[in-house]
Amino acid sequence: RLLIRSKQWYQRRVRGEWTRQLMKHTKLGHTKLSISQLGIGGAAFKDHGDSKAVKAVVEYALKHGINYIDTSPWYINSESLLGEVLPGISRSKYIISSKCGRYYSDDVLEWFDFSFDRISDSIDDSIKLLGCKYLDICFCHDVEFAPTLEVVINEALPAMKKAKEKGKIKHIGISGYPLEKLKSVIELSSVKIDVVLTYCKYTLNDTELLEFLPWFQEKGIAVINASPFAMGLLTDKGPPKWHSAKPDTIEASRQAAAFCHDEGTSLMKVALQFATSNPSVPVTLVGCDNLEQLKFNLEIAKNEVTQEDMVLMNTVRDKFFKGSHSWEGIGEEKFWKKVKTEMDKATKMYWKMQSATSTD
Numbered sequence: 214r215l216l217i218r219s220k221q222w223y224q225r226r227v228r229g230e231w232t233r234q235l236m237k238h239t240k241l242g243h244t245k246l247s248i249s250q251l252g253i254g255g256a257a258f259k260d261h262g263d264s265k266a267v268k269a270v271v272e273y274a275l276k277h278g279i280n281y282i283d284t285s286p287w288y289i290n291s292e293s294l295l296g297e298v299l300p301g302i303s304r305s306k307y308i309i310s311s312k313c314g315r316y317y318s319d320d321v322l323e324w325f326d327f328s329f330d331r332i333s334d335s336i337d338d339s340i341k342l343l344g345c346k347y348l349d350i351c352f353c354h355d356v357e358f359a360p361t362l363e364v365v366i367n368e369a370l371p372a373m374k375k376a377k378e379k380g381k382i383k384h385i386g387i388s389g390y391p392l393e394k395l396k397s398v399i400e401l402s403s404v405k406i407d408v409v410l411t412y413c414k415y416t417l418n419d420t421e422l423l424e425f426l427p428w429f430q431e432k433g434i435a436v437i438n439a440s441p442f443a444m445g446l447l448t449d450k451g452p453p454k455w456h457s458a459k460p461d462t463i464e465a466s467r468q469a470a471a472f473c474h475d476e477g478t479s480l481m482k483v484a485l486q487f488a489t490s491n492p493s494v495p496v497t498l499v500g501c502d503n504l505e506q507l508k509f510n511l512e513i514a515k516n517e518v519t520q521e522d523m524v525l526m527n528t529v530r531d532k533f534f535k536g537s538h539s540w541e542g543i544g545e546e547k548f549w550k551k552v553k554t555e556m557d558k559a560t561k562m563y564w565k566m567q568s569a570t571s572t573d
Contacts (some may be wrong), residue, residue, distance in 0.1 A: 223462055235435055236278025236515065239495040242406055242432055242435025245382050246349060246362045248496055250489060251514050253507075254439065255284030255291040257500035264297035270507050271298050276307055277511055279388050283410075283439075283498055284343070285312035285354055286335060287324075292342040300344035310410075311339040311387060312354035314369055319400040321551045327353070327364045332372035336381055351376070352386040352410050357394045362401065370404040383409055388439075391541050392425045399432060412439035415494050417469070417484050417530055418462060418538040426493055439498035440487030449474070450480050457543040469533040476525060480511060 226320060237250040253274050255554060258267050271282065284291045292311065299309065313335040314327045326332075351373055353482060359365045367385075373385045386408035389395050399406050414422040417439045422438065429436050446452040449470045470480040487496050501507040 214341040219382045236511075237495075238278070238280070240435075240519060242408065243371055243433045243494065244435060246384070248308055250277045250280035250495060250497065251279050251375045251510060252283055252437070252496060252498040253279060254293060254498050254500035256288045257506075258291040258294050259283070259289040260502060261290075261294055264294045266503060267294045269504055270501060271295070271302070271307075273504055273507060275302065279511075280306065281308045281496070281498070283310045283319075284339075285315065285352075286339065287312065287315040287317050287354060289317045292339055296342045296344040298312070302492060304345060308349045309343060309345055310350035310352060310386070311343065311348050312352040313339070313373070314356070314365075315354035315358070321548070325355075326357050329361050329368040329372040330368045333376065336373070336376045340381060348382045349379060350384045350386050350408055350526035351382040352388040352408070353398075354388055356387055356398055357391050358548060362394070362398060365398055366401050366403075370398075370402050370406075375402045386410055388412070390414070390544065392421055396425065396428065399434065406434060406530075408435045408437060410437045410439055410498070413443045413446075413499075414438070414444045415488055415491070416441055417480075417487050418443055418466065418534040419524070420496065421539065435496075436494070437496045437498055438488060438494045441485050441497055441499055443484070450478060456542040458538070459540060459543075461537040461538070463540065465533045469529050472529065472532065473525075478525070480529075481509075483522075483526055483529055485510060485513045486518055486522055487530075489514055490523075490526075509528040531569065 233269070238247050239250070240246070241248045248391060253270065259359065261267055282295065284295055286292060299307070300488055302504035313332045314323055315322060316335070318324060332353075335350070340346070340348060341349075353365060353369050353373065356362065356365050370385065373382065377381050377385055384407040385404060387395055387398055387406055390412060392411060392414060395411065399409075411422055413419060426436065442448055443458075444456060446456060446458055446463070446466045447469070450459055451470070456463075458466075466480070473480045473483055485499065488494070490535055499510055
Protein backbone atom coordinates (compact mmCIF):
# COMPACT_ATOMS: atom_id res chain seq x y z
CA ARG A 214 0.00 0.00 0.00
CA LEU A 215 2.83 2.38 0.87
CA LEU A 216 4.48 1.61 -2.47
CA ILE A 217 1.20 2.26 -4.34
CA ARG A 218 0.68 5.56 -2.51
CA SER A 219 4.25 6.63 -3.23
CA LYS A 220 3.74 5.84 -6.92
CA GLN A 221 0.47 7.80 -6.98
CA TRP A 222 2.16 10.76 -5.25
CA TYR A 223 4.96 10.70 -7.82
CA GLN A 224 2.52 10.52 -10.74
CA ARG A 225 0.51 13.44 -9.39
CA ARG A 226 3.65 15.49 -8.97
CA VAL A 227 4.77 14.73 -12.54
CA ARG A 228 1.34 15.76 -13.87
CA GLY A 229 1.46 18.96 -11.83
CA GLU A 230 -1.54 18.11 -9.64
CA TRP A 231 0.53 18.29 -6.46
CA THR A 232 1.91 21.73 -7.20
CA ARG A 233 -1.51 23.02 -8.29
CA GLN A 234 -2.76 22.47 -4.74
CA LEU A 235 -0.25 25.07 -3.54
CA MET A 236 -1.93 27.84 -5.54
CA LYS A 237 -5.22 29.11 -4.18
CA HIS A 238 -8.16 29.43 -6.55
CA THR A 239 -11.31 31.46 -6.07
CA LYS A 240 -14.61 32.00 -7.86
CA LEU A 241 -14.37 35.31 -9.68
CA GLY A 242 -17.33 37.36 -8.47
CA HIS A 243 -20.61 36.18 -10.01
CA THR A 244 -18.88 34.58 -12.97
CA LYS A 245 -18.35 30.83 -13.22
CA LEU A 246 -14.59 31.27 -13.53
CA SER A 247 -12.38 29.54 -10.96
CA ILE A 248 -9.32 31.76 -11.07
CA SER A 249 -5.88 31.48 -9.49
CA GLN A 250 -4.64 33.81 -6.77
CA LEU A 251 -1.88 34.98 -9.10
CA GLY A 252 -2.29 35.87 -12.74
CA ILE A 253 0.35 36.37 -15.43
CA GLY A 254 0.49 39.94 -16.78
CA GLY A 255 1.30 39.78 -20.50
CA ALA A 256 2.68 43.33 -20.61
CA ALA A 257 6.03 41.87 -19.55
CA PHE A 258 6.17 39.77 -22.73
CA LYS A 259 6.36 42.76 -25.05
CA ASP A 260 10.16 42.92 -24.89
CA HIS A 261 10.63 39.33 -26.12
CA GLY A 262 11.74 38.74 -29.68
CA ASP A 263 10.35 35.22 -29.84
CA SER A 264 7.96 32.97 -27.96
CA LYS A 265 10.48 30.62 -26.27
CA ALA A 266 10.62 32.51 -22.98
CA VAL A 267 6.87 33.13 -23.08
CA LYS A 268 6.24 29.41 -23.60
CA ALA A 269 8.51 28.55 -20.66
CA VAL A 270 6.69 31.01 -18.36
CA VAL A 271 3.19 29.96 -19.41
CA GLU A 272 3.84 26.22 -19.18
CA TYR A 273 5.55 26.52 -15.79
CA ALA A 274 2.74 28.73 -14.49
CA LEU A 275 0.05 26.27 -15.56
CA LYS A 276 1.92 23.35 -13.98
CA HIS A 277 2.09 25.26 -10.73
CA GLY A 278 -1.55 26.25 -10.51
CA ILE A 279 -1.68 29.64 -12.23
CA ASN A 280 -4.47 29.51 -14.78
CA TYR A 281 -5.01 33.22 -15.57
CA ILE A 282 -3.19 35.18 -18.28
CA ASP A 283 -3.87 38.78 -19.29
CA THR A 284 -2.73 40.69 -22.36
CA SER A 285 -3.66 43.63 -24.60
CA PRO A 286 -3.09 45.10 -28.08
CA TRP A 287 -1.31 47.91 -26.22
CA TYR A 288 1.43 45.46 -25.17
CA ILE A 289 3.05 45.51 -28.62
CA ASN A 290 3.58 41.85 -29.63
CA SER A 291 2.29 40.19 -26.45
CA GLU A 292 -0.84 38.78 -28.09
CA SER A 293 1.01 37.36 -31.08
CA LEU A 294 3.67 35.74 -28.85
CA LEU A 295 0.98 34.15 -26.70
CA GLY A 296 -0.69 33.07 -29.93
CA GLU A 297 2.32 30.89 -30.64
CA VAL A 298 1.92 29.17 -27.27
CA LEU A 299 -1.77 28.90 -26.34
CA PRO A 300 -3.02 26.83 -29.33
CA GLY A 301 -0.87 23.96 -28.07
CA ILE A 302 -2.61 24.00 -24.68
CA SER A 303 -6.09 22.67 -23.93
CA ARG A 304 -8.53 25.62 -23.85
CA SER A 305 -9.98 24.41 -20.54
CA LYS A 306 -6.59 24.76 -18.82
CA TYR A 307 -6.38 28.55 -18.90
CA ILE A 308 -8.38 31.75 -18.50
CA ILE A 309 -7.39 34.46 -20.96
CA SER A 310 -8.30 38.13 -20.90
CA SER A 311 -7.41 40.83 -23.37
CA LYS A 312 -8.44 44.42 -23.83
CA CYS A 313 -9.79 46.86 -26.37
CA GLY A 314 -9.72 50.63 -26.76
CA ARG A 315 -5.97 51.17 -26.33
CA TYR A 316 -3.51 50.26 -29.07
CA TYR A 317 0.23 50.34 -29.65
CA SER A 318 1.30 52.77 -32.36
CA ASP A 319 4.12 55.20 -33.11
CA ASP A 320 1.40 57.80 -33.63
CA VAL A 321 0.00 59.08 -30.33
CA LEU A 322 -3.25 60.00 -32.11
CA GLU A 323 -3.88 56.28 -32.67
CA TRP A 324 -3.31 55.16 -29.09
CA PHE A 325 -6.99 55.25 -28.12
CA ASP A 326 -10.13 54.50 -30.08
CA PHE A 327 -13.33 53.58 -28.25
CA SER A 328 -15.63 53.69 -31.29
CA PHE A 329 -18.06 50.81 -31.91
CA ASP A 330 -16.40 49.55 -35.08
CA ARG A 331 -12.84 49.76 -33.75
CA ILE A 332 -13.79 47.89 -30.58
CA SER A 333 -15.51 45.18 -32.61
CA ASP A 334 -12.51 44.78 -34.91
CA SER A 335 -10.13 44.78 -31.95
CA ILE A 336 -11.90 41.86 -30.28
CA ASP A 337 -11.78 39.87 -33.51
CA ASP A 338 -8.09 40.69 -33.95
CA SER A 339 -7.25 39.59 -30.40
CA ILE A 340 -9.01 36.24 -30.79
CA LYS A 341 -7.22 35.64 -34.08
CA LEU A 342 -3.78 36.63 -32.75
CA LEU A 343 -4.15 34.59 -29.58
CA GLY A 344 -5.37 31.54 -31.48
CA CYS A 345 -8.25 30.96 -29.09
CA LYS A 346 -11.94 30.58 -29.86
CA TYR A 347 -13.04 33.25 -27.40
CA LEU A 348 -11.86 35.57 -24.63
CA ASP A 349 -12.90 34.69 -21.10
CA ILE A 350 -12.81 38.39 -20.23
CA CYS A 351 -12.42 41.47 -22.39
CA PHE A 352 -11.64 44.77 -20.69
CA CYS A 353 -12.30 48.20 -22.09
CA HIS A 354 -8.75 49.45 -21.56
CA ASP A 355 -7.98 52.55 -19.45
CA VAL A 356 -11.33 54.29 -19.80
CA GLU A 357 -10.00 57.48 -18.20
CA PHE A 358 -8.22 58.28 -21.47
CA ALA A 359 -11.43 58.41 -23.49
CA PRO A 360 -12.21 61.95 -24.72
CA THR A 361 -15.52 61.60 -22.88
CA LEU A 362 -17.08 58.74 -20.93
CA GLU A 363 -20.05 58.93 -23.34
CA VAL A 364 -18.06 57.19 -26.08
CA VAL A 365 -17.29 54.35 -23.66
CA ILE A 366 -20.93 54.12 -22.57
CA ASN A 367 -22.57 54.54 -25.98
CA GLU A 368 -20.10 52.81 -28.31
CA ALA A 369 -17.40 50.69 -26.65
CA LEU A 370 -19.54 48.80 -24.17
CA PRO A 371 -22.42 48.14 -26.62
CA ALA A 372 -19.85 46.74 -29.08
CA MET A 373 -18.53 44.48 -26.32
CA LYS A 374 -22.07 43.40 -25.47
CA LYS A 375 -22.66 42.43 -29.09
CA ALA A 376 -19.41 40.43 -29.10
CA LYS A 377 -20.56 38.67 -25.93
CA GLU A 378 -23.88 37.80 -27.52
CA LYS A 379 -21.97 36.23 -30.42
CA GLY A 380 -19.88 34.15 -28.00
CA LYS A 381 -16.63 35.97 -28.77
CA ILE A 382 -16.20 37.07 -25.16
CA LYS A 383 -17.66 35.51 -22.03
CA HIS A 384 -17.45 38.43 -19.61
CA ILE A 385 -17.29 42.21 -20.00
CA GLY A 386 -14.84 44.24 -17.97
CA ILE A 387 -13.39 47.72 -17.68
CA SER A 388 -9.92 48.72 -16.57
CA GLY A 389 -8.28 51.92 -15.43
CA TYR A 390 -6.32 53.72 -12.76
CA PRO A 391 -8.81 56.20 -11.21
CA LEU A 392 -11.35 54.12 -9.29
CA GLU A 393 -13.89 56.93 -9.30
CA LYS A 394 -13.90 56.85 -13.13
CA LEU A 395 -14.52 53.09 -13.11
CA LYS A 396 -17.39 53.60 -10.70
CA SER A 397 -18.87 56.33 -12.93
CA VAL A 398 -18.80 54.07 -15.99
CA ILE A 399 -20.59 51.31 -14.09
CA GLU A 400 -23.24 53.74 -12.80
CA LEU A 401 -23.88 55.19 -16.27
CA SER A 402 -23.73 51.98 -18.30
CA SER A 403 -26.79 50.05 -19.41
CA VAL A 404 -24.45 47.19 -20.34
CA LYS A 405 -23.79 44.80 -17.47
CA ILE A 406 -20.15 44.90 -16.37
CA ASP A 407 -18.86 41.71 -14.80
CA VAL A 408 -15.27 42.51 -13.85
CA VAL A 409 -13.10 45.50 -12.98
CA LEU A 410 -9.33 45.43 -13.42
CA THR A 411 -7.67 48.08 -11.31
CA TYR A 412 -3.92 48.60 -11.10
CA CYS A 413 -1.60 50.19 -8.53
CA LYS A 414 -4.54 50.70 -6.16
CA TYR A 415 -3.79 48.00 -3.62
CA THR A 416 -0.09 48.35 -3.01
CA LEU A 417 2.25 49.38 -0.21
CA ASN A 418 2.00 52.99 -1.40
CA ASP A 419 -1.74 53.15 -2.16
CA THR A 420 -4.68 51.18 -0.71
CA GLU A 421 -7.55 53.21 -2.16
CA LEU A 422 -9.10 50.03 -3.57
CA LEU A 423 -10.27 49.10 -0.06
CA GLU A 424 -12.57 52.16 -0.06
CA PHE A 425 -14.30 51.00 -3.26
CA LEU A 426 -14.40 47.22 -2.67
CA PRO A 427 -17.69 47.19 -0.72
CA TRP A 428 -19.39 49.15 -3.53
CA PHE A 429 -18.10 46.79 -6.24
CA GLN A 430 -19.14 43.78 -4.17
CA GLU A 431 -22.60 45.24 -3.60
CA LYS A 432 -22.99 45.59 -7.38
CA GLY A 433 -21.83 41.99 -7.93
CA ILE A 434 -18.72 43.08 -9.80
CA ALA A 435 -15.52 41.04 -9.47
CA VAL A 436 -12.25 42.89 -8.89
CA ILE A 437 -8.80 41.96 -10.17
CA ASN A 438 -5.89 43.78 -8.56
CA ALA A 439 -3.00 44.39 -10.95
CA SER A 440 0.56 45.67 -10.63
CA PRO A 441 1.50 44.96 -6.99
CA PHE A 442 4.91 46.50 -7.74
CA ALA A 443 3.19 49.73 -8.82
CA MET A 444 4.60 49.52 -12.36
CA GLY A 445 8.17 49.16 -11.15
CA LEU A 446 7.99 51.75 -8.37
CA LEU A 447 8.25 49.16 -5.59
CA THR A 448 11.47 47.53 -6.78
CA ASP A 449 15.17 47.90 -6.06
CA LYS A 450 15.66 49.17 -9.60
CA GLY A 451 13.01 51.84 -9.23
CA PRO A 452 10.38 53.02 -11.72
CA PRO A 453 10.98 53.48 -15.47
CA LYS A 454 11.46 57.00 -16.81
CA TRP A 455 7.90 57.19 -18.17
CA HIS A 456 6.37 56.56 -14.72
CA SER A 457 3.96 59.26 -13.54
CA ALA A 458 4.76 59.02 -9.81
CA LYS A 459 5.64 62.28 -8.10
CA PRO A 460 9.27 62.91 -7.03
CA ASP A 461 8.48 62.47 -3.32
CA THR A 462 6.87 59.09 -4.02
CA ILE A 463 9.86 57.94 -6.05
CA GLU A 464 12.20 59.03 -3.26
CA ALA A 465 10.04 57.27 -0.66
CA SER A 466 10.22 54.03 -2.66
CA ARG A 467 14.00 54.37 -2.98
CA GLN A 468 14.32 54.73 0.79
CA ALA A 469 11.91 51.83 1.35
CA ALA A 470 14.01 49.60 -0.91
CA ALA A 471 17.17 50.48 1.06
CA PHE A 472 15.35 49.84 4.34
CA CYS A 473 14.13 46.41 3.20
CA HIS A 474 17.64 45.52 2.04
CA ASP A 475 18.97 46.38 5.51
CA GLU A 476 16.27 44.15 7.00
CA GLY A 477 17.53 41.21 4.95
CA THR A 478 14.71 41.18 2.41
CA SER A 479 13.61 43.08 -0.69
CA LEU A 480 10.96 45.69 -1.37
CA MET A 481 9.53 43.46 -4.13
CA LYS A 482 9.00 40.61 -1.71
CA VAL A 483 7.31 42.84 0.86
CA ALA A 484 5.18 44.44 -1.88
CA LEU A 485 3.94 41.11 -3.24
CA GLN A 486 3.32 39.72 0.24
CA PHE A 487 1.21 42.77 1.01
CA ALA A 488 -0.81 42.59 -2.21
CA THR A 489 -1.58 38.87 -1.90
CA SER A 490 -2.21 38.59 1.83
CA ASN A 491 -5.62 40.29 2.00
CA PRO A 492 -8.50 37.79 1.49
CA SER A 493 -10.72 40.68 0.36
CA VAL A 494 -8.43 41.05 -2.68
CA PRO A 495 -8.19 37.41 -3.84
CA VAL A 496 -6.71 37.86 -7.35
CA THR A 497 -3.47 39.68 -8.14
CA LEU A 498 -2.17 40.14 -11.67
CA VAL A 499 1.61 40.48 -11.84
CA GLY A 500 3.97 40.70 -14.79
CA CYS A 501 6.83 38.24 -15.08
CA ASP A 502 8.90 38.08 -18.23
CA ASN A 503 11.11 35.16 -17.21
CA LEU A 504 11.08 31.97 -15.16
CA GLU A 505 13.19 33.43 -12.38
CA GLN A 506 10.62 36.15 -11.71
CA LEU A 507 7.76 33.66 -11.93
CA LYS A 508 9.38 31.32 -9.40
CA PHE A 509 9.96 34.29 -7.10
CA ASN A 510 6.27 35.22 -7.31
CA LEU A 511 5.12 31.64 -6.75
CA GLU A 512 7.37 31.16 -3.73
CA ILE A 513 5.87 34.22 -2.06
CA ALA A 514 2.27 33.35 -2.95
CA LYS A 515 2.41 29.78 -1.63
CA ASN A 516 3.94 30.70 1.75
CA GLU A 517 1.81 31.96 4.59
CA VAL A 518 2.52 35.50 5.76
CA THR A 519 3.96 35.42 9.26
CA GLN A 520 3.42 37.88 12.09
CA GLU A 521 6.96 39.09 11.49
CA ASP A 522 6.09 39.70 7.82
CA MET A 523 3.01 41.69 8.83
CA VAL A 524 5.04 43.86 11.18
CA LEU A 525 7.54 44.61 8.40
CA MET A 526 4.77 45.47 5.90
CA ASN A 527 3.15 47.86 8.35
CA THR A 528 6.52 49.39 9.22
CA VAL A 529 7.30 50.06 5.55
CA ARG A 530 3.88 51.62 4.98
CA ASP A 531 4.00 53.77 8.10
CA LYS A 532 7.61 54.83 7.66
CA PHE A 533 7.62 55.62 3.92
CA PHE A 534 4.13 55.75 2.45
CA LYS A 535 1.94 57.75 4.79
CA GLY A 536 -0.37 60.21 3.09
CA SER A 537 -1.23 60.25 -0.61
CA HIS A 538 1.15 58.58 -3.04
CA SER A 539 -1.19 58.46 -6.02
CA TRP A 540 -0.46 59.94 -9.45
CA GLU A 541 -4.05 60.26 -10.65
CA GLY A 542 -4.51 62.70 -13.50
CA ILE A 543 -0.82 63.01 -14.32
CA GLY A 544 -0.83 60.28 -16.98
CA GLU A 545 -3.87 61.76 -18.70
CA GLU A 546 -2.34 65.25 -18.62
CA LYS A 547 0.85 63.96 -20.26
CA PHE A 548 -1.19 62.19 -22.93
CA TRP A 549 -3.35 65.16 -23.85
CA LYS A 550 -0.27 67.38 -24.03
CA LYS A 551 1.20 64.95 -26.56
CA VAL A 552 -2.05 64.99 -28.50
CA LYS A 553 -2.08 68.80 -28.54
CA THR A 554 1.52 68.88 -29.75
CA GLU A 555 0.73 66.50 -32.61
CA MET A 556 -2.44 68.38 -33.50
CA ASP A 557 -0.53 71.67 -33.54
CA LYS A 558 2.06 70.11 -35.86
CA ALA A 559 -0.68 68.86 -38.16
CA THR A 560 -2.36 72.28 -38.18
CA LYS A 561 0.89 74.05 -39.04
CA MET A 562 1.57 71.54 -41.79
CA TYR A 563 -1.93 72.06 -43.17
CA TRP A 564 -1.62 75.85 -43.33
CA LYS A 565 1.86 75.59 -44.77
CA MET A 566 0.53 73.42 -47.57
CA GLN A 567 -2.41 75.78 -48.08
CA SER A 568 -0.04 78.72 -48.29
CA ALA A 569 2.14 76.92 -50.84
CA THR A 570 -0.95 76.06 -52.92
CA SER A 571 -2.16 79.70 -52.85
CA THR A 572 1.27 80.95 -53.95
CA ASP A 573 1.27 78.55 -56.89
